[in-house]
Amino acid sequence: MPPDLTPGAAGEVSGADLHWRALERLYASAPINHKFRSALEILGEGRSRISFLVEPDCFHAAGAAHGTIYFKMLDDAAFYAANTLVTDRFLLTTSFNLHFSKPIKGGRIVAEGRWISGRRRVLVAESWLLDEDGEEVGRGTGTFMRSRIGLSSLAGYSGRSEGS
Secondary structure: OOOOOOOOOOOOOOHHHHHHHHHHHHHHHOHHHHHOEEEEEEEEOOEEEEEEEEOHHHEOOOOOEOHHHHHHHHHHHHHHHHHOOOOOEEEEEEEEEEEEOOOOOOEEEEEEEEEEEOOOOEEEEEEEEEOOOOOEEEEEEEEEEEEEEEHHHOHHHHOOOOOO
16 A cells, blocks of 8 residues: 655655655556556655566466566566656666566565666666565566656546546
């Protein structure tokens, strides 16, 4: 669950907090995320956590999570960790490397993301997946580039409903 917005000493919520809550709304509003039982939490600058429930409808024929699920979880966690540092533009994934450590047989998976470097045009972030026992089951590193898409133009980010 996202942290509450508690006013600071001056009685105002910080711009960073507003940006982070808007990123959480953006994640929740994306049509692809309606296909997954997941929730994003921005933990602070350069840090994100996404909790996923991996169910059998995500499995390959041998009964474990398909690699596309690993990519989705790792890319999202790294992406949102990086986008905490960019308040004006939507980022785009330009490359992503991932490593599978262990099959995911289902259950609650946590994807953690952390910004590594870059602030101007290109940002690099890493992410990892932890199963219900706290064991790492996958890891990735992504490169993200600023797009021409303004965050404020996206209904999910600004809090508007689609079409308004």
